[in-house]
Amino acid sequence: MENECSVPTACIDERQFSIVTTGKNKSRIHCADDSLAGAVSQRACVYSGARVVLNPVTDAVHLVHGPIGCAAYTWDIRGSLSSGPEMFRQSFSTDLKERDVVFGGEKKLVACIDEVVGKYHPPAIFVYATCVVGLIGDDIVAVCKEASGRHGIDVIPVESSGFLSGNKIVGYRAAGEALLKLIRPKDGETVEKTRKLNFLGEYNLGGEKWLVERYLREMGIEINVAFTGDSTVAALKRAPGACLNLVQCSGSMHWVAMNLEKEYGTPYIDVNFFGAANTAESLRRIARFYGDEEIVRRTEALIEREMERVRPVVEKYRARLAGKRAAIYVGGAFKALAIIRQLQELGMEVVFTGTQTGKQEDYEQIGAIVSEGTVVIDDANPAEIEKFLLEKDVDMMAGGVKERFLAHKLGIGFVDHNHDRKDGLAGFDGAIRFAREVYATTCSPVWERVKKNPFEEAEG
Amino acid sequence: MLDCTPDKPLTEGAHTTGKINPIKTCQPVGAMYAALGIHGCLPHSHGSQGCCSYHRMALSRHFHEPAMASTSSFTEGASVFGGAANLKTSIKNVFAIYDPEIIAVHTTCLSETIGDDIPTIIKQSEIPEGRYVIHANTPSYHGSHVTGFSNMCKGIVSYLAESDGGEKKERANIFPGFVNPGDMREIRRIVTEMGVPSIMYPDTTGVMDSPMRKTYEMYPRGGATIAEIKESGNSKLTLSLGAWSSDEAAATLQAKCGVPGVPLRIPIGVRATDDLIMAVKEGFGVDVPESLEVERGQVIDTLIDTHFQYEGKTVAVFGDPDILVPLTEFLITMGMIPKYVVTGTPGNKFEKTVNGMLEEAGIEGSRVKAEGDLFDLHQWIKEEPVDLLIGNTHGKYIARAEDIPLVRVGFPVFDRAVHPLMPIVGYRGCLRLIEMISNALLERRDRDSLDEDYELIL
Numbered sequence: 001m002e003n004e005c006s007v008p009t010a011c012i013d014e015r016q017f018s019i020v021t022t023g024k025n026k027s028r029i030h031c032a033d034d035s036l037a038g039a040v041s042q043r044a045c046v047y048s049g050a051r052v053v054l055n056p057v058t059d060a061v062h063l064v065h066g067p068i069g070c071a072a073y074t075w076d077i078r079g080s081l082s083s084g085p086e087m088f089r090q091s092f093s094t095d096l097k098e099r100d101v102v103f104g105g106e107k108k109l110v111a112c113i114d115e116v117v118g119k120y121h122p123p124a125i126f127v128y129a130t131c132v133v134g135l136i137g138d139d140i141v142a143v144c145k146e147a148s149g150r151h152g153i154d155v156i157p158v159e160s161s162g163f164l165s166g167n168k169i170v171g172y173r174a175a176g177e178a179l180l181k182l183i184r185p186k187d188g189e190t191v192e193k194t195r196k197l198n199f200l201g202e203y204n205l206g207g208e209k210w211l212v213e214r215y216l217r218e219m220g221i222e223i224n225v226a227f228t229g230d231s232t233v234a235a236l237k238r239a240p241g242a243c244l245n246l247v248q249c250s251g252s253m254h255w256v257a258m259n260l261e262k263e264y265g266t267p268y269i270d271v272n273f274f275g276a277a278n279t280a281e282s283l284r285r286i287a288r289f290y291g292d293e294e295i296v297r298r299t300e301a302l303i304e305r306e307m308e309r310v311r312p313v314v315e316k317y318r319a320r321l322a323g324k325r326a327a328i329y330v331g332g333a334f335k336a337l338a339i340i341r342q343l344q345e346l347g348m349e350v351v352f353t354g355t356q357t358g359k360q361e362d363y364e365q366i367g368a369i370v371s372e373g374t375v376v377i378d379d380a381n382p383a384e385i386e387k388f389l390l391e392k393d394v395d396m397m398a399g400g401v402k403e404r405f406l407a408h409k410l411g412i413g414f415v416d417h418n419h420d421r422k423d424g425l426a427g428f429d430g431a432i433r434f435a436r437e438v439y440a441t442t443c444s445p446v447w448e449r450v451k452k453n454p455f456e457e458a459e460g
Numbered sequence: 461m462l463d464c465t466p467d468k469p470l471t472e473g474a475h476t477t478g479k480i481n482p483i484k485t486c487q488p489v490g491a492m493y494a495a496l497g498i499h500g501c502l503p504h505s506h507g508s509q510g511c512c513s514y515h516r517m518a519l520s521r522h523f524h525e526p527a528m529a530s531t532s533s534f535t536e537g538a539s540v541f542g543g544a545a546n547l548k549t550s551i552k553n554v555f556a557i558y559d560p561e562i563i564a565v566h567t568t569c570l571s572e573t574i575g576d577d578i579p580t581i582i583k584q585s586e587i588p589e590g591r592y593v594i595h596a597n598t599p600s601y602h603g604s605h606v607t608g609f610s611n612m613c614k615g616i617v618s619y620l621a622e623s624d625g626g627e628k629k630e631r632a633n634i635f636p637g638f639v640n641p642g643d644m645r646e647i648r649r650i651v652t653e654m655g656v657p658s659i660m661y662p663d664t665t666g667v668m669d670s671p672m673r674k675t676y677e678m679y680p681r682g683g684a685t686i687a688e689i690k691e692s693g694n695s696k697l698t699l700s701l702g703a704w705s706s707d708e709a710a711a712t713l714q715a716k717c718g719v720p721g722v723p724l725r726i727p728i729g730v731r732a733t734d735d736l737i738m739a740v741k742e743g744f745g746v747d748v749p750e751s752l753e754v755e756r757g758q759v760i761d762t763l764i765d766t767h768f769q770y771e772g773k774t775v776a777v778f779g780d781p782d783i784l785v786p787l788t789e790f791l792i793t794m795g796m797i798p799k800y801v802v803t804g805t806p807g808n809k810f811e812k813t814v815n816g817m818l819e820e821a822g823i824e825g826s827r828v829k830a831e832g833d834l835f836d837l838h839q840w841i842k843e844e845p846v847d848l849l850i851g852n853t854h855g856k857y858i859a860r861a862e863d864i865p866l867v868r869v870g871f872p873v874f875d876r877a878v879h880p881l882m883p884i885v886g887y888r889g890c891l892r893l894i895e896m897i898s899n900a901l902l903e904r905r906d907r908d909s910l911d912e913d914y915e916l917i918l
Contacts, residue, residue: 035509035533037546038553040502045510067569067600068479068804069486073514075854089857095479096601101573112478119475131508131570132601135539162508163534163570382528383558386676401517405526409676420521450674 045162049171059085061122066130079419123233124154134161172252191241196224198242201249204229208426240264251332273426274338306428322347324395333362351392396442413441481834484804486600487608489515491566494612497662499683500561503529507568522872523668551585565595572599594619604805613709623693623717634660637702641669646883693717702782729790755887771795778851779870802832865900
């Protein structure tokens with residue numbers, strides 16, 4: 001074991017195996033452990049994982065069963081866009097009070113469901129369990145079942161009590177189960193098979209689903225439904241009719257894809273639309289699946305045209321970014337891998353990376369594509385992130401909101417690759433935008449003002 | 461499109477249960493914010509990881525600053541066997557790794573429901589010499605984020621403030637309430653301007669508005685020091701700003717150290733700022749300096765110069781009670797009509813106070829609600845529209861759906877920058893509010909006017 005953990009005072013013994021430096025020794029990283037008590041972990045909880053996966057279902061009511069906080073903090077922070085209904089942007093909470101915690105919250109949940117149905121007539125309601133609900137033992141499954149029967153709509157329980165695990169993956173599973181429940185055809189119903197595909201693990205952040213949809217249309221392929229970006233309940237129910245499932249965010253959707261294959265015989269392939277090279281590769285893979293020459297021809301034409309558009313842009317920024325040093329800390333390994341590749345295309349060196357929920361095999365993949373000496377961390381805390389940003393002399397970081405201001409304080413550029421991104425970063429268009437964003441932040445004039453401080457110079 | 465109420469106004473009134481688009485969130489985030497106002501403090505969330513993550517995210521998005529806090533990282537085991545072991549391990553780890561001067565523990569609905577006895581667990585924990593661990597009970601199923609702020613303030617007082625029994629010093633304690641660091645800075649400036657030394661806590665100046673220093677400081681230079689907080693027991697009086705966020709802490713300090721508390725409103729608007737200055741004047745027998753008189757005079761002068769721009773305009777305002785009460789008062793002073801005033805924080809006191817002010821001003825037909833939500837507010841606006849909306853970022857959907865300008869005040873503001881640094885308190889804050897409100901209305905007028913009505917001078 002050649003783990004080079006060198007967090008001096010900031011290293012907790014138990015954490016040393018969660019930090020590895022890539023090199024000749026293939027040491028295995030420790031991951032998927034629970035976070036330490038007392039950690040300033042960047043991780044979240046089960047509920048949070050379930051909420052981000054399901055939230056983009058646009059016309060469903062998302063009713064959070066618990067005290068107010070869980071609904072308030074997750075209210076419309078997902079960044080997913082809708083082409084139609086905006087119901088998912090509302091925040092519904094049973095707003096449990098002390099009384100409810102003592103006497104049980106089921107009655108209140110029933111009342112809330114009834115009121116919501118009366119006011120909005122939604123096609124489906126997702127009912128999320130939170131910590132307290134799991135603890136006091138409200139039977140949300142029974143309540144949902146009863147309400148479904150009474151109102152004749154899908155009322156789907158999501159078993160997402162936060163304390164079940166500090167790992168969002170468990171929440172992804174809870175959301176996956178809820179989705180499978182929703183799309184299972186009722187007795188006597190059948191879903192016609194089509195030539196369309198489902199796009200799993202695509203949440204339409206900054207309209208990314210629409211971007212990819214445009215490419216596929218040009219190839220002659222239609223998206224049946226995305227899980228769950230810009231989806232509606234009716235569209236999701238047509239999911240079994242697809243001939244292929246694309247899996248993008250593997251962390252959240254791989255399990256669902258396996259189940260869809262089991263239940264409906266739909267094959268799946270992994271795709272990745274972050275970066276021009278990944279996008280081209282993914283489109284080719286899809287075209288190959290369809291095995292139609294016309295589709296293949298259109299695909300190649302599209303790729304050629306788009307690459308022509310992307311290449312000069314990437315080259316332009318590459319000239320300015322070559323040799324700059326980058327760090328990446330994101331939720332899932334899928335995204336980390338994609339961003340590493342893109343930054344490398346821009347001539348940058350990834351010197352430090354990590355994820356909240358990566359698995360052993362993910363880290364092996366990461367280790368294989370970064371250069372020697374890169375620090376890889378699982379479930380990093382801010383002290384560790386700070387340490388390696390400084391030690392590795394990083395110029396630019398990609399991450400989420402909790403990392404942004406840490407980077408800024410250290411005088412390091414930042415690109416949000418999470419919920420707070422406002423413009424799609426997927427596909428060829430996204431590759432252009434990403435290159436621009438990386439350049440804009442890495443080479444911003446503001447750093448000059450940081451470096452050149454007349455007061456400091458006067459003090460010598 | 462972005463509509464949270466059904467198409468037509470409801471005939472049977474507002475909704476009856478739960479919350480749709482809340483105007484509050486839960487206690488712990490307020491407790492975390494208060495704890496960040498102590499220098500060298502690491503707030504600690506005793507519950508599941510997600511809570512801590514959410515609170516840090518909310519604070520980061522509003523203040524544009526890192527917000528550090530640790531968590532007990534509950535798992536299923538802790539929920540069954542209690543969280544004592546988690547908290548003890550946390551305290552040990554936090555001191556070993558993050559080395560804060562003080563840990564401020566707050567609970568969550570989970571640890572409250574389990575019934576963890578925090579003071580006992582703290583007593584059984586290993587705390588290094590000269591370091592502190594304090595706590596506040598902040599169950600999420602009671603009150604709101606404002607309650608959590610208040611509870612942590614109370615916790616700070618009961619754990620740390622001391623009195624040496626001697627003569628009280630000519631010094632004011634300031635409990636600023638749940639406001640931005642920019643507001644705290646301004647409140648302190650006013651008291652200092654009057655020549656009165658002060659101790660302010662929580663004090664998030666320099667913590668949640670810290671400058672760029674090229675290094676990252678886990679414990680920025682700002683915040684009230686433990687020594688200052690201890691010493692606050694020897695001050696002459698406490699200026700307790702905001703009944704919901706500060707009065708309990710002031711009462712605790714009074715009981716514990718005999719420092720009388722002067723209950724005041726957060727100094728938003730002319731009257732509330734006047735009250736603060738008069739309280740300092742009377743409490744310490746100092747004169748009001750010319751500089752503050754000038755500031756006040758400038759506000760009045762500006763109000764006179766611009767009153768026709770907003771006179772008689774109706775406004776809907778939502779947010780936290782301690783902000784809404786003085787803000788509503790200022791809107792009345794500006795000649796506006798606060799048509800709807802809604803807070804999410806429970807308690808009847810709010811409705812009584814605001815209705816009293818409206819009555820005094822002879823304003824009829826307004827609706828005031830504690831424990832309301834944005835569904836209620838949107839519904840009312842549909843029934844009878846207003847000219848202006850004032851509240852946090854979540855108001856932007858109503859503003860768009862109903863095509864009304866929005867002035868952003870309160871917590872959280874996620875879609876604009878600079879606001880945490882700029883005060884809305886004091887006379888300078890009055891000017892800023894006037895500017896924001898009249899600009900919003902004038903921009904609107906410019907936008908809506910036909911070519912032939914488009915004017916250079918407004």
